[in-house]
Ligand code: KIV
């Protein structure tokens with residue numbers, strides 16, 4: 001649907017994306033021409049109605065970007081921003097000239113504080129300029145938007161006079177921005193009702209909201225403006241924009257979709273593309289998306305608490321008001337961590353292909369909880385390492401009870417180890433070594449004297465981060481036979497002891513004799 005045909009379609013809300021203009025305007029969000037084109041093409045494919053591609057007079061780069069986007073975009077209206085000066089308007093017109101649906105968006109401040117200090121003009125002069133600038137823009141294109149900058153701090157009588165003049169001069173869209181993020185939902189709702197009621201020709205234009213997020217109310221204010229009669233929402237992907245940003249497109253669109261009872265409107269947005277759009281814009285601008293950002297934050301569809309995970313496994317609607325698929329996320333993530341319960345852990349094991357007996361499950365669950373206490377993120381690989389090791393050690397004759405290692409720059413390093421052998425009472429030994437691993441292995445040799453030789457010792461991190469689990473492999477050989485043991489633990493020395501004992505247990509299981517050095521304590 002084109003922007004202008006929507007006047008009669010009362011429920012349809014036009015989405016005007018200004019990521020490339022108001023969004024790009026914020027400090028540090030500059031994009032290259034290629035990045036802007038990528039974003040514009042994605043917005044077009046996603047069903048955005050109007051793409052504000054830039055501010056052509058601002059720089060040659062901005063002009064070029066608007067001109068290039070104007071030619072490439074297939075469905076959306078392409079808008080170029082202009083102040084009221086004739087050269088601004090002419091430059092914007094030139095930039096959007098080749099668009100299938102060109103729009104000039106011109107604006108001037110109307111609030112007392114802006115007119116007095118910024119423009120240094122009296123209201124009557126501003127009113128004259130509203131008429132002349134819109135008329136000039138209309139001589140270039142049929143689709144002209146006029147904005148009353150700082151509209152929410154503008155005196156109502158004056159605002160109504162300006163709006164009437166702009167429509168009379170040919171503006172087809174009237175935008176009343178909350179430039180400084182000052183308004184409240186009730187106030188903004190009433191403002192649109194008031195203007196639409198009082199301005200005699202208001203039925204000849206589409207009204208538009210444009211909200212900044214200084215008080216965190218940009219989305220709520222925008223939706224209130226729509227309830228007040230606006231049918232165009234100006235917003236940006238990820239809510240980027242001046243200062244605290246603009247209303248976030250993805251939040252507006254999903255609020256309308258999810259709460260159709262409260263917001264009985266439609267948009268033309270293919271919501272399954274929202275996540276991709278968020279990532280493309282975050283990459284292009286190098287503005288990371290906060291983890292808990294609504295709709296597109298990486299935690300938006302992640303559940304960690306045991307109670308929530310349990311509920312989600314029983315019925316997704318217990319804790320999800322929209323499906324992850326509806327915004328382009330493949331599936332809900334049950335993040336395994338210290339808050340995860342048995343049900344979620346069992347589900348995760350099934351997903352990973354494990355079938356454990358009740359005892360094995362309880363054992364694995366306990367070890368998972370211990371690990372989660374020590375490690376921030378427990379990844380699938382961590383769980384696999386933990387369960388594999390658990391299964392391998394179930395029939396071990398020699399089991400690690402505890403290990404303490406003193407390491408550092410001043411050697412020799414010392415390891416104190418407690419083992420349980422053949423189910424007896426734990427025995428302890430202390431040993432020194434040339435480094436903490438050597439000391440650990442010497443402690444094992446002291447407790448379980450054996451002939452086996454160490455053939456290989458290898459460590460790698462199972463996952464990323466300094467709290468990653470170390471996975472250690474140890475190969476021992478004895479009597480012409482080689483066996484490998486593996487251990488995984490955030491503590492490399494514990495993993496090393498487990499790996500050594502794993503290999504030793506395999507040798508014992510294959511007939512090697514055991515000479516426990518110590519009597520049980
Ligand atoms: O916030 C604002 O007032 C603007 C106008 C240029 C529309 O971005």
Ligand code: ZN
Pocket residue numbers: 022177179210212242
């Ligand atoms: Zn703005």
